[in-house]
Each structure stands twice: as C-alpha cells, then as structure tokens.
Amino acid sequence: MPSYKHLIFGALILGAISVSYPAAAPCAPVPDSVTLNQSGKQFKPFSFNHAKHIQLIRECSDCHHHTTGTLVLDPNCARCHQNSSATAVVSCKGCHSATPFSPETIAAKAAQKQSYHLDMMGLKGAMHHNCIGCHSKRGAGPVGCQDCHPRSKQGDAFYSAARKGAKPAHAKEH
Amino acid sequence: MKRRNFLKACLIGGATITLGKTNKGWASGSFEGYPDAMGVLVDTTRCIGCRSCEAACNKEQGLPEPDTSFDDKSVFEEPRRPTAKAYTVVNEYEKKAPGGPVYRKMQCNHCNEPACLTSCFVNAYTKTKEGAVIYNSKVCVGCRNCMIACPFNVPGYDYESVTNPIVKKCILCYDTRLKVGRPPACVDICPQEALTFGHRADLIKMAHERIRATPDRYYDHVYGEKEVGGTSWLYLARTDFEKVGFDTTLNNEPIISNVKEFLGMVPMVLSIWPALFSGIHLLSKKEQHDEEGHDTESTQEDR
Amino acid sequence: MKKMIQHGLAIVDSPYLESGKKRSIMDKLLLGLTPSQYLLQAFRNPFNWILAVIFAIGIPILIGRFFFGLAWATSGSNDYPWGLFLGFGLFAMVPLSSSGFQLGTACEIFGRHDLEPIERLALLNGLLGYFFAVIYLLADLGQPWRLPYPMVVSFGPAAVLFLVAWHVSTYLSVQILEVSTAFFEWIGFPAGKRGVRRITLGLTVSGIILSTLHQGALGALFTYAPGKVHPLWYSSSFQWLHFFVSSLPGGLCMVIAVSTIAAKTMTWRGDRRFHENLDRITVSLAKGACMGLATYITIKLIAIAHDNKWSYIDSGWGQWFMLEIILGFMLPLALMTYGVHTRKMTVVRLGAFMTVFGVVLNRVNTAIITFNWKLPHREIPPWREVLISITIFAIYIVVYRFILYRLPILYKWRMQEEAVTVPAAVRAPAAARRESSQVPVASYSKMTDIE
Numbered sequence: 031m032p033s034y035k036h037l038i039f040g041a042l043i044l045g046a047i048s049v050s051y052p053a054a055a056p057c058a059p060v061p062d063s064v065t066l067n068q069s070g071k072q073f074k075p076f077s078f079n080h081a082k083h084i085q086l087i088r089e090c091s092d093c094h095h096h097t098t099g100t101l102v103l104d105p106n107c108a109r110c111h112q113n114s115s116a117t118a119v120v121s122c123k124g125c126h127s128a129t130p131f132s133p134e135t136i137a138a139k140a141a142q143k144q145s146y147h148l149d150m151m152g153l154k155g156a157m158h159h160n161c162i163g164c165h166s167k168r169g170a171g172p173v174g175c176q177d178c179h180p181r182s183k184q185g186d187a188f189y190s191a192a193r194k195g196a197k198p199a200h201a202k203e204h
Numbered sequence: 205m206k207r208r209n210f211l212k213a214c215l216i217g218g219a220t221i222t223l224g225k226t227n228k229g230w231a232s233g234s235f236e237g238y239p240d241a242m243g244v245l246v247d248t249t250r251c252i253g254c255r256s257c258e259a260a261c262n263k264e265q266g267l268p269e270p271d272t273s274f275d276d277k278s279v280f281e282e283p284r285r286p287t288a289k290a291y292t293v294v295n296e297y298e299k300k301a302p303g304g305p306v307y308r309k310m311q312c313n314h315c316n317e318p319a320c321l322t323s324c325f326v327n328a329y330t331k332t333k334e335g336a337v338i339y340n341s342k343v344c345v346g347c348r349n350c351m352i353a354c355p356f357n358v359p360g361y362d363y364e365s366v367t368n369p370i371v372k373k374c375i376l377c378y379d380t381r382l383k384v385g386r387p388p389a390c391v392d393i394c395p396q397e398a399l400t401f402g403h404r405a406d407l408i409k410m411a412h413e414r415i416r417a418t419p420d421r422y423y424d425h426v427y428g429e430k431e432v433g434g435t436s437w438l439y440l441a442r443t444d445f446e447k448v449g450f451d452t453t454l455n456n457e458p459i460i461s462n463v464k465e466f467l468g469m470v471p472m473v474l475s476i477w478p479a480l481f482s483g484i485h486l487l488s489k490k491e492q493h494d495e496e497g498h499d500t501e502s503t504q505e506d507r
Numbered sequence: 508m509k510k511m512i513q514h515g516l517a518i519v520d521s522p523y524l525e526s527g528k529k530r531s532i533m534d535k536l537l538l539g540l541t542p543s544q545y546l547l548q549a550f551r552n553p554f555n556w557i558l559a560v561i562f563a564i565g566i567p568i569l570i571g572r573f574f575f576g577l578a579w580a581t582s583g584s585n586d587y588p589w590g591l592f593l594g595f596g597l598f599a600m601v602p603l604s605s606s607g608f609q610l611g612t613a614c615e616i617f618g619r620h621d622l623e624p625i626e627r628l629a630l631l632n633g634l635l636g637y638f639f640a641v642i643y644l645l646a647d648l649g650q651p652w653r654l655p656y657p658m659v660v661s662f663g664p665a666a667v668l669f670l671v672a673w674h675v676s677t678y679l680s681v682q683i684l685e686v687s688t689a690f691f692e693w694i695g696f697p698a699g700k701r702g703v704r705r706i707t708l709g710l711t712v713s714g715i716i717l718s719t720l721h722q723g724a725l726g727a728l729f730t731y732a733p734g735k736v737h738p739l740w741y742s743s744s745f746q747w748l749h750f751f752v753s754s755l756p757g758g759l760c761m762v763i764a765v766s767t768i769a770a771k772t773m774t775w776r777g778d779r780r781f782h783e784n785l786d787r788i789t790v791s792l793a794k795g796a797c798m799g800l801a802t803y804i805t806i807k808l809i810a811i812a813h814d815n816k817w818s819y820i821d822s823g824w825g826q827w828f829m830l831e832i833i834l835g836f837m838l839p840l841a842l843m844t845y846g847v848h849t850r851k852m853t854v855v856r857l858g859a860f861m862t863v864f865g866v867v868l869n870r871v872n873t874a875i876i877t878f879n880w881k882l883p884h885r886e887i888p889p890w891r892e893v894l895i896s897i898t899i900f901a902i903y904i905v906v907y908r909f910i911l912y913r914l915p916i917l918y919k920w921r922m923q924e925e926a927v928t929v930p931a932a933v934r935a936p937a938a939a940r941r942e943s944s945q946v947p948v949a950s951y952s953k954m955t956d957i958e
Contacts, residue, residue, distance in 0.1 A: 191275060
C-alpha cells in the first residue's frame with residue numbers, strides 16, 4: 031500500500047479544514063453606529079457615530095482600552111498586561127457593569143476579594159469619563175450633558191427645569 | 205427635728221431624685237462601625253458640579269420644588285448648606301484655580317458615633333446596621349439640640365411648619381433603598397460616578413488604593429476615615445481639604461467623648477451630695493432651736 | 508398703694524380683718540381693696556402703663572408665634588438653631604434662679620436662720636425663674652405639646668438635655684412645694700403647710716443635688732459643639748463647672764436686686780422684720796456672692812491656662828471677653844467687697860446688679876453671640892423674637908409682683924392677734940382715720956441708715 035497516498039490525502043483534508051475554520055479572523059462586523067443610553071429615563075437614547083470615530087481616531091485601544099487594538103500602552107498597566115491578548119467582548123459593557131452598586135454586584139465583588147480591579151467604574155461613569163475625557167483633551171466633541179443625549183420631558187421635570195431663572199437658591203440660606 | 209422624721213425626709217428626697225434618673229456614662233472604647241455597614245466614597249476629582257445628585261435626592265425624598273432649577277449654576281456663587289428642603293447640596297470651591305474649580309457634595313455624613321444621636325433626649329436617631337443614621341420624626345420635640353451638636357452643620361429644621369415641624373436630613377435613602385441593599389438615589393444618578401457605594405471597610409481600602417495608584421491626582425488623606433470617630437461618607441480631594449470647605453479642625457474623637465466627663469459626674473453627685481449635705485446639717489444643728497428649728501433668738505449675728 | 512395706705516388703708520397681713528372676722532379669698536386677692544379701688548391704684552401706677560404698651564404689642568405676637576410657626580416669630584436659622592428664647596430666656600434666667608436652693612441650703616442645712624426674712628423671696632425667685640424658663644422653652648420648642656415626651660414617651664438617657672428635662676421638672680416640683688408653705692399660710696390651709704414642713708429637709712437636699720447637676724448640665728450642653736463656641740467661653744473639661752459656679756453669685760445677686768426693687772417699689776409690703784434686716788442680709792448675700800465671683804474668676808483663668816488659650820485674648824473676641832469678665836465679674840467683686848467692708852449699701856447693690864448683668868451676658872455670649880464664631884455672619888434676632896422675649900419677661904414681672912403683693916413672702920403672716928411684727932407706723936392708719944392726720948409710711952430710704 032503506497033503510504034504517500036494517505037499522506038497527501040490527509041494533508042489535503044487538513045488544508046481544507048484549516049481554510050474553512052480561520053484562526054484569527056474577527057467574529058462580528060464592526061458597527062457603524064451604536065444606540066447608547068437605551069434605557070435612559072431622564073435623557074433620551076441616542077445614536078453614537080462609531081464609523082466617524084474610527085475614521086478620526088484610527089487606534090482602537092484609545093477608546094477600547096485593554097480589549098482590542100494596540101494593547102497596553104500605559105506603563106502602569108504593562109506591569110501585568112504586557113503579554114495580554116485581545117478579548118472576546120470589546121464593547122464597554124463587557125467589563126463595566128450597568129448596575130455597579132446593585133446588591134448582586136456588590137456581593138459578587140465581595141466574593142472575589144483577591145481580584146485586582148475591584149475599583150472598576152460602572153458603565154455610565156466609564157462612558158462619561160472615556161468620551162468626555164477625550165473630547166476635553168482634544169478640545170473637540172460634545173462635552174455638555176445635552177450635547178450628546180437630549181433630555182426627555184421626564185428629565186426636564188426631574189431637573190425642575192421650569193424653575194430656571196427663578197431667584198437663585200443661594201439667596202438667604204444661613 | 206426628730207430623727208424619724210429626718211430619715212423619712214431623706215427617703216422622700218432620695219426617691220424624688222432617683223425618679224427615672226437613668227443617666228449612664230457612655231461605654232468607652234471606639235466604635236468602628238457595624239461590620240456590614242455601607243458607605244459612600246466621594247471622589248471630588250470626578251465631580252463636575254452637574255447637581256444631578258441634588259435633583260435625584262429631591263425626587264426620591266419627595267422634597268418640595270426647589271427655588272431654582274437644578275441646571276442653574278448661579279447657586280455656586282455662595283456656599284450653601286443642607287436645609288429642610290434640600291438634604292444635599294453641591295458647592296464650588298477653588299474657583300480660580302488653574303486646574304479648574306472643585307465641586308463638593310455635602311450631606312449627612314452618617315457618622316459611626318453621631319453627635320445628633322448622642323444629643324437627642326428622646327432617642328429619635330438610630331444608627332442602623334446598614335450604616336445609615338435615621339430619624340424618627342414621631343418623637344421629635346423640636347429642641348434642635350442635634351443641630352447644635354452636629355459638627356458638620358447638617359440637620360435642617362422645618363421652621364415653616366406650624367403643626368409638625370421636624371428635623372430633616374439625608375437618611376441614605378434608607379426607607380426606599382438601603383434597607384433592600386440598593387444604593388441611595390444620588391449614587392445611582394451620578395454620571396461621573398464620583399460617588400461609589402459599597403461596604404465602608406472596602407471603600408476605605410479603595411480610597412487609599414486610588415491615592416496609591418495615582419498620587420498626583422489626590423491629596424493623601426481620606427476625610428471621614430477617622431474624623432469624629434469615623435463617618436460613612438468618605439472623601440477624596442486633589443488638594444488640602446480646608447480649601448474645599450471641610451472642617452479640618454475636628455479631632456478624631458467622637459463628640460460624645462466631650463460630654464462623657466460631665467455625664468460621669470452625674471451619678472457621683474447623686475451619691476455624694478445627700479450624705480454630704482445631710483452630714484453638714486447634722487453638724488450645724490444647735491441646741492437652742494425648737495422642734496422645727498426656726499426663728500428662735502438666733503445667736504448667729506452677722507458681724 | 509402708698510397713697511391709699513396714707514389715707515388709712517390697712518394692709519392685708521393676716522387672715523383676719525380689723526373687726527376680727529376672717530378675710531375672704533376675694534379680699535385677700537384684691538389686697539383689702541374694693542374692686543374699683545383696686546383698679547384705681549392699678550391705673551395710677553406708671554409702671555403699669557409701660558406694661559400695658561408692652562402687652563398691647565407683645566401678646567398678639569406671642570400668640571402669633573403659635574399660630575404662624577417659628578419661621579414667622581424667629582430667625583428660623585439652621586446655623587443658629589437657638590435664639591433669644593433659649594439664649595436669654597432659658598440659659599440666663601436659670602442661673603439667676605439658683606437662689607432657691609442656695610437660701611434653702613443656707614437656712615435648712617447650714618442653720619443660718621438669720622437669713623430667714625429673705626428665704627421665701629429667694630425661693631419664690633427660684634420658682635418663678637425656672638417656671639418662666641420653661642415658658643420660654645415652650646415658646647421655643649418646635650412642638651411644645653410634646654414637652655413631656657422625654658419623660659414618658661421616648662427616653663434618650665445619654666443626652667445631657669435628658670438630664671436637664673428631668674431635673675428641671677423635678678426641681679420645679681420641689682420648688683413649688685417649698686413655696687407652697689407661704690401659699691398654704693395665705694390660703695388658710697395649715698395642714699398643707701405642716702405636711703410640707705416635715706419633708707423640707709429632704710426637699711432641700713434634693714434641691715441642691717438637682718440644681719448642681721442641671722446648672723452644670725446647661726453648661727455641658729455646649730460640650731456637644733466644641734468647635735462652635737469661642738475658645739475663651741468654652742472649656743472642654745470645665746464647662747459645666749463654670750456654669751454651676753457662676754450660677755451661685757448670679758442667684759444671690761438676683762435676690763439682692765429683687766429685694767432692692769421690692770423694698771423701693773413696694774415698701775408697704777415688707778414688714779418691719781424685712782426692712783430692718785434687709786441691709787444686714789444683703790451684706791451676707793453679697794459676701795456669699797463675692798466668694799462665688801472670686802471662685803468663678805479663678806476657675807475661668809485656670810481653664811484658659813489649662814488649654815493654653817491666652818493668645819485668643821489678643822483679638823476682637825478677646826476684647827469682648829475682657830469686657831465681660833471685668834464689667835460683669837471683676838468690677839462687681841471689687842464693688843461688693845468694698846461696699847461690704849465699708850457698709851456702703853448702694854455700692855453693694857450696684858455690684859449686685861452688675862453681677863446679674865454679667866451672668867446674663869456670659870450666657871448670651873456663650874449661646875448666641877460667640878456661637879458659630881467661625882462662621883462669617885452673626886445672627887441678629889428679628890424684632891418679633893425680641894418682642895416676644897420682652898413680653899414673656901414682662902409677664903414674669905407681673906406674676907412676680909402679683910405674688911409678692913399677696914403671699915407672705917416679704918412679710919410674716921400674722922396668725923393670731925399678735926401685733927409684734929407690724930411696724931407701728933403702718934398700724935396707725937386705723938387710728939389715724941379717726942384723726943385724719945398724715946401718717947408717715949415706713950420708707951426704704953430711712954432704713955438705710957445703719958447705726
């Protein structure tokens with residue numbers, strides 16, 4: 031029995047397999063826009079122009095720190111994450127909890143006291159810091175509350191917006 | 205006076221004094237807080253002065269409509285304090301500093317050994333095991349001693365009300381949230397997550413870790429860790445706390461320590477005075493007195 | 508009243524009329540006058556005109572405080588929760604009312620029965636002072652109808668105010684009982700008087716205990732706010748002692764002051780025993796007050812040294828402090844010592860009045876003026892608050908006068924037909940009525956010449 035035939039056949043099959051299951055191709059397509067603040071009550075949900083930001087910034091890790099792009103630029107992080115690889119989930123909510131102070135989250139944190147990044151911001155705080163932080167530094171991009179997400183009617187009532195222009199609250203409180 | 209009558213008098217006198225005299229000296233030693241007590245860490249380096257926390261508190265606690273909108277930044281012109289209508293306020297400091305102004309949220313600090321609690325003679329305040337200092341308005345007489353005692357000038361009084369004026373202050377949203385483990389409304393709403401909610405013990409560690417990790421960002425002190433016996437609201441700032449409106453002259457002893465000395469005197473006086481003065485009376489009795497001891501020709505003449 | 512006595516009125520000083528019949532309650536209440544005579548003497552009294560003005564303006568505002576709330580009547584300040592009602596009404600009137608336990612102790616415990624002519628006045632002074640301090644408190648409390656709460660509803664025994672509440676209420680009862688002997692005499696209920704006399708010693712001892720503690724406790728209230736009272740008025744270790752010790756000369760001098768005013772404005776009411784002994788007693792009281800003042804000044808200076816606060820004297824507050832301690836304590840001490848030594852009664856009495864002023868100033872300073880000294884603004888009480896305070900004080904004076912006019916405080920109640928204690932000059936009117944001659948009434952100014 032010529033073993034060469036088996037060898038070539040096996041190699042062909044292996045080649046076919048390797049072509050059909052690519053090792054390092056992206057799982058999901060990069061979205062052009064993302065709807066943020068979907069469950070917002072005081073402020074309306076809004077559409078975030080992802081494509082524009084990719085065009086402007088290029089470097090993914092500028093926003094998606096630790097998860098994709100050129101990883102670990104910060105020397106403080108490099109101490110541990112020098113050789114880390116990209117993560118499966120790249121979006122913010124993959125690491126930053128939407129309910130950072132719920133009893134469940136707090137209990138979960140208490141259960142893993144050894145974890146290093148216990149002091150991790152929740153989703154709302156992380157997004158505000160990340161987005162507004164960059165916009166302030168670059169001097170371009172929205173920084174005001176309503177510049178990104180306009181307020182809903184409920185929000186106007188929440189902030190007592192109708193009272194704006196009335197006498198300032200600092201008058202005569204001792 | 206006959207001996208029998210005298211002793212009877214002493215007994216009546218003694219009974220009168222001991223009527224409900226249950227003053228006891230406070231136990232010494234320090235109280236670090238209940239083990240599972242929650243707290244809030246306020247990172248003033250994150251606060252942008254948006255006043256969403258004030259709005260959230262106003263809605264959560266059903267407070268009246270404010271004098272001006274929560275968007276109004278003109279309120280920062282003068283520092284404010286918590287009142288009966290506003291349990292929390294944000295003030296602006298360091299207005300002209302190169303790094304920009306510093307905003308600081310002010311509310312009841314939920315001390316471990318609260319001065320308000322120790323000064324209340326109807327026991328209206330309770331330090332719950334969740335860490336909140338709550339208040340029972342049903343027994344409040346309105347003496348306002350708690351307002352005198354609070355070193356942070358927090359409790360506000362409802363002077364406007366005629367029929368039911370009571371003390372009003374932040375209760376860490378105990379009734380609506382803390383009891384079921386949820387964070388107070390102000391923490392939930394803060395867009396910058398300047399407020400971090402968690403177990404007090406963990407928050408202290410977290411605060412020190414933040415200082416350690418980014419020392420240029422923070423002044424090396426966690427306000428509230430030790431002040432007046434420790435508070436549940438802890439603060440971080442980028443500069444010396446006095447510049448941000450905090451009272452840095454408070455020492456680490458809880459307010460009750462100042463009062464303990466006097467409270468300890470009380471049982472001493474109650475025990476010593478009767479014997480002391482009865483004894484003096486017995487010593488000074490003279491023979492010339494009649495049965496009642498009065499108004500005979502007294503020989504005690506003044507010079 | 509003076510004029511009426513000159514025209515032959517017999518003063519009420521016994522349960523019997525001149526005819527020997529028993530006096531009725533109405534007669535005792537109206538000072539032996541007919542209703543129209545009584546109103547006449549009331550209208551003629553210029554002091555009553557001032558009172559009328561005060562009440563006309565003040566009573567509606569006082570009532571208004573309960574209908575419109577504290578925000579209407581007071582400054583309603585969160586930073587300055589305690590205003591005039593407490594700062595003056597409670598904190599100042601209570602030390603001035605310490606005379607009750609002091610004279611009670613002196614007479615009953617130390618056996619100084621020579622002070623008896625003034626004992627009842629001192630007891631009454633104490634009772635009325637505390638009673639009106641409670642009135643001021645009711646005006647100040649947010650929910651005054653809840654005043655009994657710390658007694659019966661909810662206890663906070665670690666609070667100093669709890670001690671104050673219990674003590675003041677107990678002590679008021681003690682004082683009411685002590686003054687009740689005079690009342691029972693007047694009313695004609697000797698069994699009541701006998702009952703109280705039996706427990707007088709116990710009452711007196713309770714009085715000393717309660718007074719020591721609550722006079723001190725009022726001071727200890729400020730230890731709840733150590734940073735808020737200016738360091739020169741605050742002592743972390745000795746605050747309660749300062750308040751207790753300064754209450755002693757305060758009470759004694761208040762008695763001197765009140766007896767001076769009474770002897771001058773109601774000369775007819777004091778009997779011979781009162782007027783003849785007044786100067787001697789005043790000297791005794793002044794001596795006691797001097798000791799109290801000297802002690803207070805000493806412990807005040809010790810306290811400043813103890814916390815090393817001397818540097819605070821070199822400031823605006825320091826100058827105010829020096830003013831208080833010199834005008835209110837050191838100068839009266841010097842005056843009273845000199846007056847006692849040289850038997851110059853006017854000087855002694857001046858010193859006494861200044862001491863009363865000094866004690867009041869000290870309390871108002873601690874509670875209001877130097878309170879929150881670190882805050883930039885001072886709280887000035889609004890006019891309604893001032894008016895209500897004045898009105899309540901006027902009511903206090905009226906009640907004081909009412910009782911002094913009637914009860915055997917300044918005079919001895921003559922039980923049988925003894926004529927001993929009534930000055931001959933005053934007894935004469937019954938005879939003078941027949942002869943219609945001018946009768947000199949015993950006057951205070953003549954009494955000051957000591958042989």
